[in-house]
Structures are given as C-alpha cells and as structure tokens.
Amino acid sequence: MRDSIHDSVTMLRRNLLHARRYPSMTISTVAMPVLMLLLFVGVFGGALGTGIGGASYIGSYVDYVAPGIILMAATSGSVATAVSVSVDMTEGIVNRFRTMAISRSSVLTGHVIGGVIQTMVSIALVVGVALLMGFRPTAGPLDWLGAFGLLLAMTFAMTWLAAAFGLVSKGPESASNAPMPLMFLPMLGSGFVPPERMPGAVRWFAEHQPFTPIIETLRGLLMGTPLVGGTGALALGWCALIALIGFLWARRAFSRAVAR
Amino acid sequence: MSSTPEISIAAKRLRKSYGDKVVLDGIDLTVRAGTIFSLLGPNGAGKTTTVQILSTLIRPDGGTARVEGHDLGRAPDAVRTAIGVTGQFAAVDRLLTGEENLLLMADLHHLDRARGRRRTAELLERFDLVEAAKRLPATYSGGMRRRLDLAMTLVGSPQLIFLDEPTTGLDPRSRQTMWEIIRELADSGVTIFLTTQYLEEADQLANRIAVLHNGKLAAEGGPDELKRLIPGGHVRLRFADEHALLAAMRLLGHSVRGEDGLSLRVPSDCRVRSLRMLLDELDDAGVEAEEFSVNTPDLNDVFFALTDSKREVLSA
Ligand SMILES: Nc1ncnc2c1ncn2[C@@H]1O[C@H](COP(=O)(O)OP(=O)(O)O)[C@@H](O)[C@H]1O
Numbered sequence: 001m002r003d004s005i006h007d008s009v010t011m012l013r014r015n016l017l018h019a020r021r022y023p024s025m026t027i028s029t030v031a032m033p034v035l036m037l038l039l040f041v042g043v044f045g046g047a048l049g050t051g052i053g054g055a056s057y058i059g060s061y062v063d064y065v066a067p068g069i070i071l072m073a074a075t076s077g078s079v080a081t082a083v084s085v086s087v088d089m090t091e092g093i094v095n096r097f098r099t100m101a102i103s104r105s106s107v108l109t110g111h112v113i114g115g116v117i118q119t120m121v122s123i124a125l126v127v128g129v130a131l132l133m134g135f136r137p138t139a140g141p142l143d144w145l146g147a148f149g150l151l152l153a154m155t156f157a158m159t160w161l162a163a164a165f166g167l168v169s170k171g172p173e174s175a176s177n178a179p180m181p182l183m184f185l186p187m188l189g190s191g192f193v194p195p196e197r198m199p200g201a202v203r204w205f206a207e208h209q210p211f212t213p214i215i216e217t218l219r220g221l222l223m224g225t226p227l228v229g230g231t232g233a234l235a236l237g238w239c240a241l242i243a244l245i246g247f248l249w250a251r252r253a254f255s256r257a258v259a260r
Numbered sequence: 261m262s263s264t265p266e267i268s269i270a271a272k273r274l275r276k277s278y279g280d281k282v283v284l285d286g287i288d289l290t291v292r293a294g295t296i297f298s299l300l301g302p303n304g305a306g307k308t309t310t311v312q313i314l315s316t317l318i319r320p321d322g323g324t325a326r327v328e329g330h331d332l333g334r335a336p337d338a339v340r341t342a343i344g345v346t347g348q349f350a351a352v353d354r355l356l357t358g359e360e361n362l363l364l365m366a367d368l369h370h371l372d373r374a375r376g377r378r379r380t381a382e383l384l385e386r387f388d389l390v391e392a393a394k395r396l397p398a399t400y401s402g403g404m405r406r407r408l409d410l411a412m413t414l415v416g417s418p419q420l421i422f423l424d425e426p427t428t429g430l431d432p433r434s435r436q437t438m439w440e441i442i443r444e445l446a447d448s449g450v451t452i453f454l455t456t457q458y459l460e461e462a463d464q465l466a467n468r469i470a471v472l473h474n475g476k477l478a479a480e481g482g483p484d485e486l487k488r489l490i491p492g493g494h495v496r497l498r499f500a501d502e503h504a505l506l507a508a509m510r511l512l513g514h515s516v517r518g519e520d521g522l523s524l525r526v527p528s529d530c531r532v533r534s535l536r537m538l539l540d541e542l543d544d545a546g547v548e549a550e551e552f553s554v555n556t557p558d559l560n561d562v563f564f565a566l567t568d569s570k571r572e573v574l575s576a
C-alpha cells in the first residue's frame with residue numbers, strides 16, 4: 001500500500017512534468033470552453049438571453065450559460081488524459097513499467113490524478129474568464145465549496161473514462177477524438193437552453209442525460225436557482241457511475257494492453 | 261534475501277500461440293547464473309515472445325518457468341525485482357531528458373534522493389551520456405538511445421538482464437561499444453539473456469547459444485559444440501570452364517554448383533587426409549581446378565543447416 005502510493009506519486013510527478021513541459025495540450029483544452037464562452041455570451045448572448053424565461057436570467061445570459069461551459073471544461077480537459085495515456089501505450093515505456101516491481105495501478109493513477117489536477121486548473125481559468133465577462137454568481141463560501149466538490153467528482157469521473165478511451169484507442173489521434181461527443185453533451189442538456197424549449201425527442205434526452213442534473217446542481221449552487229428535490233443526489237450518482245465504469249474499463253483495458 | 265541461485269532461468273515446455281500461429285512449441289531453457297545466454301533466430305522466430313514471457317509481460321499458454329528462483333506464474337513481482345529488461349524497441353520516456361529518465365527509474369526503485377542522484381550520475385558517466393544528460397532522447401543517436409535504455413534497466417541493479425536484439429540497427433561502431441558494455445556487465449556477475457539475429461554476435465558474446473526455429477530449439481550448446489554439430493565444412497573449387505566443372509561434378513557426386521556457374525561446393529570434414537584424397541581424385545581424372553579453398557564450419561553453417569532446408573541452393 002505504501003509502495004503503491006509512493007509509485008503513484010512518482011507517476012504523478014512524471015505526468016505533471018510532461019504537462020508543464022508541453023503545455024500545448026492543456027492550453028487547447030482550456031481554449032475550447034473559453035471560445036464557447038466568447039461565442040455564446042459575446043455573439044449569441046443578447047438573442048439567446050432574452051429568449052430564456054425565468055426572470056433571474058433576463059439581461060445576463062452569461063449567468064445561465066457559465067455553469068454548462070464550466071462543465072465543458074471538465075470534459076474537454078479529459079481529452080488531455082486520453083491523449084497522454086494513449087501516447088504512453090504506444091511508446092513502450094509502459095512495457096518497461098510492467099516489467100518492474102511497481103504497483104500496476106500507479107501508472108493509471110498517476111495519469112488520472114495528474115489529469116484531474118490539470119483539468120481543475122483549466123476549470124479555474126474558465127471560471128476566471130466567465131467572471132471577467134460578467135458572470136456574477138450569488139454563491140456563498142459553502143456553495144463554492146459544494147461546486148468545487150461537484151466539479152471534482154465530475155472531473156474525476158470523466159478522467160477515468162478518458163483513461164479508458166486512451167487505452168482502447170488506436171493512437172493519440174483517435175484518443176483525442178473519443179471524448180469529443182461528451183464535450184457536446186452539455187449542449188443537448190440544460191447547458192445552453194432550458195430543455196423545456198427543445199423539441200420532443202431531444203427534450204426527453206436532455207432531461208434524462210447525466211449532464212443535466214449535474215449542470216442544474218452546479219447552477220443551483222452558483223446562482224441559487226431552485227432545484228427539484230434529489231437533483232444533487234442524482235448528479236453525484238451519475239458521477240459515481242461514470243467514474244466506476246471508467247475505472248473498471250480502464251483497469252481491464254490496461255491489463256490487456258501490451259504495446260508492441 | 262535468498263542466496264543467488266545457481267540457475268537463473270529454468271523453463272520447461274513453454275508454449276505460446278497467436279491464433280493459429282504457433283510461436284513457441286514447447287521450449288526448454290536453462291540459463292546458468294553469471295553467464296551470457298544467447299537465443300538466436302531470424303526475424304519472427306519468437307525471440308521477443310520468449311523474452312516477454314520470461315520477463316512477466318505475457319503469460320505462456322503452457323509450460324512453467326522459474327526465474328531467479330521464483331515461479332513466473334505464481335510470484336511475478338518477485339521475478340520483477342530481480343530482472344531488468346531492455347526490449348527490442350526503445351522504452352524511454354521521450355518527453356523527459358536522459359537524466360530525468362534515470363531519476364524516474366531511481367524513484368520507481370525507491371532509492372532515496374541522494375542515492376538516486378548518485379546512481380544516475382554514475383550511469384550517465386559509465387554510458388558516456390554526461391553531455392546528453394539534459395537533452396531529450398529525440399536528439400540522441402540510435403546508439404545513445406540504446407545506451408540510455410540499458411542504463412535505465414541497470415538503475416535497480418538487476419541480477420538478470422534481458423537484452424532483446426540490443427544491436428539491431430546500430431552502426432558497426434555502436435555495435436562494438438554495446439558488445440563491450442555487455443561483456444563488462446557479464447564480468448560484473450550479471451546474468452544476461454541476449455537475443456540476436458546475428459550469428460557473429462552470439463559467437464562473440466555468449467557462453468551458450470540456443471537456436472530457435474519453427475517454435476522449437478533446433479540446437480543448443482556452447483559455440484564450439486554447435487559447430488561440432490555439423491559434421492564437416494566444405495571445400496570450394498573454381499574451374500576455368502564449364503567442361504572441367506561438369507567433369508568434376510560427375511567425379512565427386514555430392515557436390516553442389518555455385519551461383520557463378522563455375523564453382524563447386526563439396527562437403528568435407530576438412531581433414532588433411534580427405535583433402536589430399538579429393539585433390540588426388542581430381543588429378544587422376546585429369547580435371548584441373550583454378551582455385552581451391554577450405555571452409556571449416558562456422559556458426560553460419562550450423563545456422564543454415566538447422567534452419568534452412570534450402571541451404572544447398574543458397575550457399576556454395
Ligand atoms: N501480439 C501478437 N499478436 C499476434 N501475433 C504476434 C504477436 N506477437 C508476435 N506475434 C507473431 O509471433 C511471431 C514471433 O514474433 P516475435 O516473438 O516478435 O519474433 P522475433 O522477436 O523473433 O522477431 C511472429 O510471427 C509475430 O508475427
């Protein structure tokens with residue numbers, strides 16, 4: 001156990017060194033949500049904002065859309081993990097690790113913890129940009145803490161899933177594409193427009209997909225919007241489920257993969 | 261810590277298939293501690309597969325093995341503590357400098373900071389990588405990358421090292437350097453399991469050689485023993501014209517015509533007596549040879565004899 005923590009910390013240091021030395025991946029994962037923010041608030045903001053009911057949003061669409069975009073930062077950050085895991089698998093360095101008496105899980109743990117740290121930094125940057133663009137959360141310290149916890153849980157889940165994508169993909173390129181659909185899920189949820197305003201089938205999907213309760217909970221925490229009972233628990237439940245699936249899948253894929 | 265076993269690797273009936281392709285068809289291996297053992301075979305023979313099995317990377321479909329006294333299947337982690345592996349393909353972190361790569365290994369071997377630094381400095385020095393220490397492996401030559409790879413393998417001071425085709429693709433100079441490094445390692449008491457496609461390499465370095473062919477060990481022994489497996493070498497005769505050549509062929513029976521059309525390869529045990537007899541026979545028949553050379557068997561002959569049934573056509 002102690003050895004496995006020691007090894008995971010070593011792997012984490014290695015991954016953070018990679019990220020610091022080659023920040024382009026991290027930058028591009030931040031760029032995506034920031035661009036969305038600029039686009040939706042700066043360009044479409046006026047038009048969309050007036051269209052959204054609820055008195056609390058009138059005139060400040062940024063307050064409605066920011067939580068969804070912050071969440072996009074979590075999924076977009078996971079791309080970096082998918083890519084770095086996949087690069088490792090093609091590099092053969094993992095084969096070296098596998099012939100050493102180190103805890104097997106430390107390779108993945110290092111990637112996942114490193115990925116979570118990077119993504120949380122990206123999220124902080126996106127929150128910063130949103131604040132600059134007029135995002136005015138009403139959250140108190142406890143709400144912020146709750147939001148942080150939720151984002152952490154979400155990021156953790158997405159990062160395990162991304163690690164699995166990275167392990168099963170054919171190479172870094174397809175690894176970077178795999179999480180893409182997830183990035184757009186907030187759009188088909190309550191991220192940009194309330195689901196009530198969507199057409200039938202899309203609406204059903206939007207109301208039942210995992211991102212909607214997560215976004216709603218985040219919005220509730222940051223903006224104080226009223227929540228349907230149990231939304232928070234549902235959000236955490238989805239995070240736990242995604243994390244579990246990602247973890248089990250990644251673990252299985254990792255023990256199978258022998259890079260050639 | 262248990263005392264070092266006499267036998268480093270003892271493998272019995274190792275089998276491995278990929279789909280329908282049988283790669284290893286029940287091979288037995290015994291490697292004595294402190295020796296260089298060479299697994300010799302052409303591309304695709306199953307050398308890497310053998311290394312992968314013995315180094316715990318993949319499981320065999322059948323068979324058992326003890327490596328450094330530990331059962332491969334039951335105690336893979338104990339095996340891993342005792343071995344170091346330098347695979348066929350570079351296993352360095354391309355995003356870290358040479359020095360950082362070595363420090364990473366030191367961390368993973370749980371050396372404390374000071375010892376890790378010392379060991380790293382020592383290995384950089386020994387493998388002539390001091391100047392390249394702060395550069396990324398992408399800037400290294402092939403030989404330097406192999407040396408870094410090997411240095412990384414040595415950080416944990418393994419008792420047994422697997423070297424999978426350590427000189428394939430290297431220029432002659434780098435190959436020489438690598439050979440010297442391997443000899444030094446062996447002198448320091450490390451056991452080395454070396455795979456190679458080059459007969460010369462096995463002949464130069466190994467105490468024992470096993471030839472892998474069609475999933476089986478076609479032969480095993482010391483370099484000299486292997487040479488003895490082939491009953492004799494051959495004599496090459498060159499003739500001035502086709503007429504003489506044909507006459508000699510009729511006379512000598514078992515000979516094979518060479519590619520140039522004017523030379524003949526005649527099996528022989530290369531003893532003086534039989535050489536004299538051969539020349540006498542030609543003399544008596546009035547057949548004159550232009551050139552005459554004796555080829556005592558080398559590993560090449562062994563190799564072709566064991567692995568290539570078309571040898572008669574290809575050589576001579
Ligand atoms: N993972 C694999 N899947 C399918 N076939 C494989 C795999 N690894 C090796 N092989 C096949 O097994 C044979 C032996 O391969 P290998 O051990 O790499 O040979 P060598 O190292 O002697 O060149 C080859 O025919 C190769 O194509």
Ligand SMILES: [Mg+2]
Pocket residue numbers: 307308309348424425
């Ligand atoms: Mg090979």
